[in-house]
Amino acid sequence: MKKIGITGQNGFVGSHLYNTLGLHPEKFERINFEKDFFDDQKKLDEFVGQCDVIVHLAAMNRHPEPEVIYENNLDLVKKLIASLERVNSKAHVLFSSSSQEEKDNLYGKSKKEGRELLAEWAEKNDGKFTGMIIPNVFGPFGKPNYNSFIATFCHKLTHGEQPVIDNDGEVKLIYVGELIQEIINHINSEESNKLYEVPNTSVNKVSEVLQKLEIYKNLYFDNGEIPALESGFDLNLFNTFRCYFDIKNHYPAKFTQHTDPRGAFVEVIRLGIGGQCSFSTTVPGITRGNHFHTRKIERFAVIKGKALIQLRKVDTDEVLDFYLDGNEPAYVDMPIWYTHNIKNIGEEELYTIFWINEPFNPKDADTYFLEV
Incomplete structure (x- = not known):
């Protein structure tokens, strides 16, 4: 088992890496990192001393004064190197x-110089170092106007802006998710790679x-229709888009119910x-679910009885409660990385229709059990 520490573990890429490593507790032990460790030499040394692998993601991307970005990012690297040397880390x-890196800006300059400093540390101390050149990253939970133009677009479209x-x-x-797999591949590797260009997976x-x-x-946000997703990029972009909803106010989404003397029809x-x-x-009184998915699209539709559907993002404590009643048929869609369940809270049988975008495959279930 490898002990993995992630500086910036609560950031966009860091949180995805931390959560993904948590899916494999038999392989990885996650060493907790807090932002204030960089300001406390003792805490930083204790953290560094425990780690078999350190993924240094902590950095500043944007600031009104570019010099602040440059100085901050280099300072973090220098503090990490000093700690590595103090504890004689391997x-x-x-x-x-x-x-x-190759662009004429201080952010790129800070990244290039930071990579070179860590490569020098490895050379001088017989250490292992991998410097990854990463293309533009997008995905769920990125900050609008900070991490990616896709995050900004998704947020605006789901919040009434153009x-x-x-x-x-x-x-x-x-x-x-593809970047995280690249990082895990390097975590598993015993080899250094001082300059590794992570290949992009699409150009758009x-x-x-x-x-x-x-x-x-x-189609989806306004009308609940799952669009055609013709490529892996489309699925990843769609799952990214779904994570920018104001979930509390979007669900449960009511169906249009057509009634006549024969009964009712609901699409x-x-x-x-x-x-x-x-x-x-x-x-x-029975509860189903208590699991989450990392790629699947899923809909719970209540058509008879009374249900409580609960959602919780896996790295938060906030539980979202949605009450559904078959007298007013409605649905809730499950965002990726949200553990979810459904409970019959009525006095009669609960009838639920479940739809998921891929048939169940026990060898690749993408289903991880976790109490809401």
């Missing part, structure tokens, strides 16, 4: 640099990305994509 250090394109260039992109014009997101907004889901649809009955 940890494998992975450093996230950026494709901005995105504006400043520069419609081609952008090399990688989904955060900014306007093309916005066009897809506007389709998702019109549960309209698809531009396939998947698996199932039906369940649940007796009073």
Whole structure:
């Protein structure tokens, strides 16, 4: 078992890496990192001394004064190196640099010089070091106006604003889940790689990305229809988009119910994509679920009885409660990385329709059990 520490573990990439490592407790032990460790030599040394691998992600991306970014990022690297030397660490250090290295800006300069300083530390101390040049990263839970233009577009489209394109260039992109797999591959490796260019997984014009997101907004956000997702990039972009909803106020989403003397008809889901649809009955007091997915799209639709559907993002304590009643048929969709359950809180059987975008595969279930 390897002991892994992540500076910046609460940031965009750091939180995804931390949570993904947590899916494999038999392989990895996560050593907790707090932001204030960089200001406390004793705490930083204690952290560094425990780690077999340190993934250095902590950095500043944006600030009104570029010099502050440059000085802050180099200062973090220097503090990490000083700690590595004080405790005589033999940890494998992975450093996230950026494709901005070759651009004429102080952020890129701070990343390049930080990578070179860590490479010098490894050379001088017989240490292990991997410097990763990372393309533009997008994915769920990135900060709008900070991590990615995709985060900004998603937030605006789901909050009543219209995105504006400043520069419609081609952008090399990688989904955060794909980047995490690259990092884990290096964590598992015993070899140093002082300069590793992480390959991008797609190239898109900014306007093309916005066009897809506007389709998702019109079909899914406004009307609950799952759009056609023709590639892995489309699925990753759609799952990213879904995570910018104001979930508390968006769900439960009521169906349109058509009634006549014969009874009622409700369209549960309209698809531009396939998947698996199932039906369940649940007796009073029973709870189903308590698991989460990292890629699957799932809908719970209550058509008879009374239900409590609960969601909780895996690295938070806030539980979102949604009460559904079959007299007013409604649904809740499950964002990725949200553990969820459904409980019969009525006095009669609960009838629920479940839809998921891929048939269940026990060898690759993408289902991780965790109490809400």
